[in-house]
Amino acid sequence: MSSTSDDVPRTEGTEPELRYPNATGHFYRTVTYPPRPVWVRLEAIVIRDPGTPKHINGAGVIMRGERPGxxxxxxxxxxxxWMGRVTFTVQYADGRPDLHVADQLVPAYALRPRRAEDSG
Structure with a gap:
């Protein structure tokens, strides 16, 4: 384990970030590898308190299933x-265009690898 100049302990995953270009020529900042396709398990992000009544909102976002990210x-x-920094989309129940959610921290248990060609 190394430490910073202030003697604050550091662990893996905190080194300076590397940069990799994406298809549009912009750069992603990544820790140690190019951006990876994942599935985001939405039920693991929004967890309802037991016994909380449901109030259906036909204009709300659908936080069930998995979305590519x-x-x-x-x-x-x-x-x-560990938290993954992930960009993904969420569907609206009323059919509006998907909500683009950029650079969100998602618990590792809510992510799983995805082949790039699998988009949903």
Whole structure:
């Protein structure tokens, strides 16, 4: 384990970021690898308290199932868990265009690898 100049402990995943170009010529900032396709398990992001009544909203976002996303970073938590920095979309129940959600921290347990050609 190394430490910063302030003697604050550092662990893996906190090194300077590398940069990789995407298809449009812009750069993703990544920790140690090019961006990776993942599936985002939406039920693992929004967890309802037991016994909370449901109030259906026909204009709300659908937070069930899995959505394709792109993982660009792994971020460690102070307690030793891992969060992925992920960009993905969420569908609206009323059919509006999908909501684009960029650079969100998602718990590692809500992510799984996806082949790039699998988009849903």
């Amino acid at each position: 792109v993982l660009t970073h792994w971020v460690p938590t102070v307690d030793g868990d």
